[in-house]
Amino acid sequence: MSDRLLVGTKKGLFELQRARGTWSIVRMRFLGDPVSMLLHDMRDGALYVAEALGHFGVKLQRSNDGGENWQELPAPAFPKTGAEGPSVSYLFCLETGGADQPGWLWCGSIPGALFLSRDHGESWSLNEGLWNLPQRKDWMGGGFDDAGVASICVDPRASQHITIGVSTGGVWISDDGGASWRGSADGMYADYFPPERRHDPEVQDIHRLVQCPAAPDTLWVQHHNGVFRSTDAARSWQEVTAIRPSKFGFAVAVHPHDPDTAWFVPGVKDECRVPVGGRLVVARTRDGARSFDVLTDGLPQHHAYDLVYRHALDVDGSGTSLAMGSTTGHLWVSENAGDSWTLVAGNLPPISCVRFA
Amino acid sequence: MPRVAFTANLERHLSCPVQTVPGDTVRAVLDTVFAGQPRLRSYILDDQDRVRRHIAIYINGERIVDRLHLADKVAEADEVFVFQALSGG
Numbered sequence: 001m002s003d004r005l006l007v008g009t010k011k012g013l014f015e016l017q018r019a020r021g022t023w024s025i026v027r028m029r030f031l032g033d034p035v036s037m038l039l040h041d042m043r044d045g046a047l048y049v050a051e052a053l054g055h056f057g058v059k060l061q062r063s064n065d066g067g068e069n070w071q072e073l074p075a076p077a078f079p080k081t082g083a084e085g086p087s088v089s090y091l092f093c094l095e096t097g098g099a100d101q102p103g104w105l106w107c108g109s110i111p112g113a114l115f116l117s118r119d120h121g122e123s124w125s126l127n128e129g130l131w132n133l134p135q136r137k138d139w140m141g142g143g144f145d146d147a148g149v150a151s152i153c154v155d156p157r158a159s160q161h162i163t164i165g166v167s168t169g170g171v172w173i174s175d176d177g178g179a180s181w182r183g184s185a186d187g188m189y190a191d192y193f194p195p196e197r198r199h200d201p202e203v204q205d206i207h208r209l210v211q212c213p214a215a216p217d218t219l220w221v222q223h224h225n226g227v228f229r230s231t232d233a234a235r236s237w238q239e240v241t242a243i244r245p246s247k248f249g250f251a252v253a254v255h256p257h258d259p260d261t262a263w264f265v266p267g268v269k270d271e272c273r274v275p276v277g278g279r280l281v282v283a284r285t286r287d288g289a290r291s292f293d294v295l296t297d298g299l300p301q302h303h304a305y306d307l308v309y310r311h312a313l314d315v316d317g318s319g320t321s322l323a324m325g326s327t328t329g330h331l332w333v334s335e336n337a338g339d340s341w342t343l344v345a346g347n348l349p350p351i352s353c354v355r356f357a
Numbered sequence: 358m359p360r361v362a363f364t365a366n367l368e369r370h371l372s373c374p375v376q377t378v379p380g381d382t383v384r385a386v387l388d389t390v391f392a393g394q395p396r397l398r399s400y401i402l403d404d405q406d407r408v409r410r411h412i413a414i415y416i417n418g419e420r421i422v423d424r425l426h427l428a429d430k431v432a433e434a435d436e437v438f439v440f441q442a443l444s445g446g
Binding site for chain 1: 366367369370371396399400401403404405406407409411412425426441442
């Protein structure tokens with residue numbers, strides 16, 4: 001069970017700790033700076049914070065002493081190709097490489113690209129295989145001006161097997177450490193697309209993709225037009241229709257040990273991104289999506305307009321504690337797998353990401 | 358030599374005092390500054406060395422024209438000012 005929680009917001013980083021069963025804010029850093037992503041590297045204890053400074057670009061910070069001191073690192077950047085070339089505008093996700101790859105970090109960006117560091121973030125290189133995909137011309141912005149790599153799953157059984165989610169641009173799989181990629185959308189569909197393109201891998205809007213650490217063949221996707229699950233390492237997908245009260249959302253978390261247990265935070269639909277009926281709920285399945293519990297205990301059920309972004313729902317390594325942060329600065333924690341929730345902070349800046357650390 | 362000053366808002370992130378540096382274009386002047394403070398480059402320029410969208414550069418009170426190549430001429434007595442364009446949020 002984790003006793004530390006990091007919360008990235010539009011106005012800085014907040015660190016919370018649990019003491020005698022109560023969570024409280026113990027430290028605040030980078031006040032005023034938008035934090036887009038967080039990472040705790042459990043292999044060496046390092047903490048990473050990605051920032052999106054409004055004027056001054058994306059930045060990357062690392063702490064080797066648990067968050068006391070931070071050092072700015074070179075942020076992932078595109079190679080120089082000229083005045084028309086791309087520039088990173090947002091660091092969308094950060095993940096570690098495998099246990100056999102100490103110091104390796106993967107970073108997904110907007111525009112949709114993948115970067116790799118082999119030296120604890122000291123330097124980064126663009127993944128050319130993904131960037132040069134011909135299908136990338138059909139990627140497009142999903143809530144941002146450009147497409148973004150929002151999810152990176154490194155298979156704990158084989159670090160060379162990487163599955164990523166692009167919003168919007170589909171699920172892409174590499175079996176060779178990122179040298180080559182193939183799209184995977186068998187069973188998915190994008191119902192907002194022209195019918196002849198609806199099933200193409202590169203048009204799927206993968207809001208969030210997660211992989212069960214203990215059973216990596218099971219992956220869950222909160223897609224723009226629904227929820228999908230794969231039990232064959234993303235080779236095929238099955239639509240989840242039992243979710244309630246709606247199938248739209250951004251966030252999904254999967255139980256670290258039980259691939260059949262996952263949590264979602266449904267909203268009305270894409271053109272009305274608020275909780276259904278003004279009631280914030282978490283939808284949980286514990287039977288592989290055959291049925292869902294709609295969890296409300298401790299969550300606002302009257303005039304609640306909180307939206308939970310794709311990286312703002314996390315489950316700890318035990319599968320018991322969950323944290324959830326909203327666009328209206330509310331932060332909730334559950335200590336019983338979502339059965340009930342406690343409001344830990346109610347006046348934070350808009351929350352972009354939460355992570356147990 | 359031209360005098361270069363940066364918005365005080367940058368001091369929260371890194372040191373960039375007023376300085377006089379050689380150079381006859383904005384690019385040359387800034388490259389000299391960046392040589393002494395490499396981290397500053399990514400705060401002012403994007404991945405392709407263009408001026409970041411929300412950064413403004415003025416020479417003697419006039420906004421520079423070439424934000425892509427920074428080829429605007431700078432004279433010996435000129436003052437270059439780099440600051441953040443206003444934006445909300």
